[in-house]
Amino acid sequence: MFPANFEYVRSHSTDEAFAALQQHGSEARVLAGGQSLIPAMRYRLARPAVLVDxxxxxxxxxxxxxxxxxxxxxxxxDAALEFDQNILARYSLITAVSRVVADPIVRHMGTVVGSICHNDPSGDWTATALASRATMIVRGKDGTREISIDDFLVDSFTTAIEEGEMAIEVRIPIPDAHTQGSYQKIERKVGDYATCAAAVQLSMNVDGTIRQAGVAITAVGHIAMRVTAAEAMLVGQRPSLELCKAAAAEAPKIASPNADQRGSAEYKKDMARVLVGRGLQESLLRLGVSL
Amino acid sequence: MSQISLNINGKTTTADVENRTLLVHFIREQAKLTGTHVGCDSSSCGVCTVLLDGNPVKSCTVFAIMAEGHEIKTVESLAPGGVLHPIQQAFWDQHGLQCGYCTPGMMMTSIALLEQNPNPSEHEIREGLSGNLCRCTGYNNIVKAVQQAATAMSTQAADD
Known part of the structure; x- marks a missing residue:
């Protein structure tokens, strides 16, 4: 399988890349690690006329x-995060996801920002960005703008990036000492698309109630989704097993998975519930909260 | 078409190729180094793994033109003068191959793994090689080979 041919533009600076994107408009795609784009081009699911490397x-x-x-x-x-000592020490959600994105070889080329921009319905980084309330920085004609991850992820393979724009970075709030997270993923084999996955991050108040909750699921809909009802149910409450179960039960209500070789729709919906529950419990365990 | 020059195993190969040429095809067809194999054609199996600036990458999922200015190492670089690299010796000794098709990729990934973690546990080896498939399912001996190579390479490093 060979991709269709394309014009190649190598950029050495953000200004160069931006100029090329402005020049070629909708014909052009940004080539970052290429670990999603190149396979998509090989299958002819993507056929950009110009690649801006x-x-x-x-x-x-x-x-x-x-x-x-x-x-x-x-x-x-991706591999830069997986082996970063500061991330290992302080970012439990990021650490967990950085070890299960694609496979270890792909992680040496794949990029976090590229994966979010690709916005695959089964993306791991998109769900993680939702749970950790990330912000995307996008460069456009009028300078850079900040877009909350909720507004950035528009639809399958579609983001708020407009023609001629490019994503510069993703910003993830630094978790404080009372914040922990978990990434739960079911996959048939390493490197396969998730059958279902859940990203969870919880922040506690000193009085033992939940200050902030991030809950997102992926591979069970047209896009990674925030489980808003679960988050609302958790915030302000004292954690308990019953609360975790009730919050987890909100996940299948918004899931709309397709049946495929990875499982039936019913199975995947139930796994969304199971994985959110496990993610909540693991986050609480890391916070030292006993249930 | 673009004229591209790639540094493969310390030697420069220059050729006119289409921009869409994948690194694995450039290595096999322009540089004539056929030790790097093509397997799944969909970035799943890892038999095409080569080192790009020391990091393992699937050369079926990198355009050759992206690799300009970088150092590429393939399996052919491992035994200069015919002396087997410790990883090659270990795959031989431990019978870490059956049909041998996945072996070049397995060895290149293993070298990068041992560079990162000179003394990996069995679990870390299995995790580190999880992007490489052996369709003969000969994983146990592959793991033993990486363990032998880890010992051999750390002894060698201590002697140096």
Whole structure:
């Protein structure tokens, strides 16, 4: 399977890439790690006339904390997060997801920002971005703008990025000492699309009630989804097994999975419930809360 | 068409190819290095794994043109002068191959894995190789081979 041919533009700076995207408009696609785009091109599901390669842009390869956020540049590889000591120590949700995205080889090329921009219905990073309340930074004609992840993820393979624009980075709020998360994923084999997955992050108040809850599910609908009802049910409450079960029961209500070789729709819906429940319980365990 | 030059195993190969040429095809057809195999054609199996600046990548999921300016290492680089690399010796000794089709990819991934983690547990080896499939299902001996290579390479490093 060979992709259709394309015009190749190598960019060495964000300005160069942006100029190329402005010039070629809807004909052009950004090529970051390519681990979703290249397979899609091979299957002829994508056929961009122009690829703007941003891999050589050194100024977009970064992973650091700034102004209360973990900021991840557009060419930062998944593997950079997986092996980062600060992330291992303080970001339990990110650590968990960074070990189950695709497979270990793919993680050396694949990028976090690219995966969010691809917005696959089975994306792991999209669900993680929802649960951790991330913000995307997009460069457009009038400078850069910030887009909340909820507004950024529009539909399957569709984001709020407009023609000629490009994503620069994703910002994830730094979890405080009373925040923990969990990523739960069922996959048939490493590297396969998830059968179902859930991203959870909980922040506690000093009085032992839940201050903030992030709950998202993926691979069970046209897009990764925030389980708003579960979050609302959790916030302000004291954690209990009953509360976890009740919140988890909200997940299948918004799931609309397709039956495929990975399982029936009923099975996947029930796994959304099970995985959200496990994610909540694991987050609480990490917070030292006994149920 | 673009003229591209790639540094493969320290040697530069220059050729006129279409932009859509995948790295694995450039390695096999332009550089004539056929040790790197094509398996699933869908970035699942890892038999096409090569090292790009020391990191394992699936060369069926990288355009050749993206690799310009980077260092590519294939299985052919492992035994200069015919002396087997410790990972090759270990796959031989432990019978870490049956049909051998996945072996080049397995070895390139293993080398990167041992570079990152010189003393991996069995679990870490299995996890590290989880992007490489062996359709003969000969995983146990592959794991033993990586364990042998880890010991051999750390002894070698201590001697150096």
């Amino acid at each position: 941003i891999n050589p842009i050194k100024e977009l390869s970064y992973l650091h904390e700034k102004d209360g956020f973990l900021v991840i540049g557009a060419t930062t590889r």
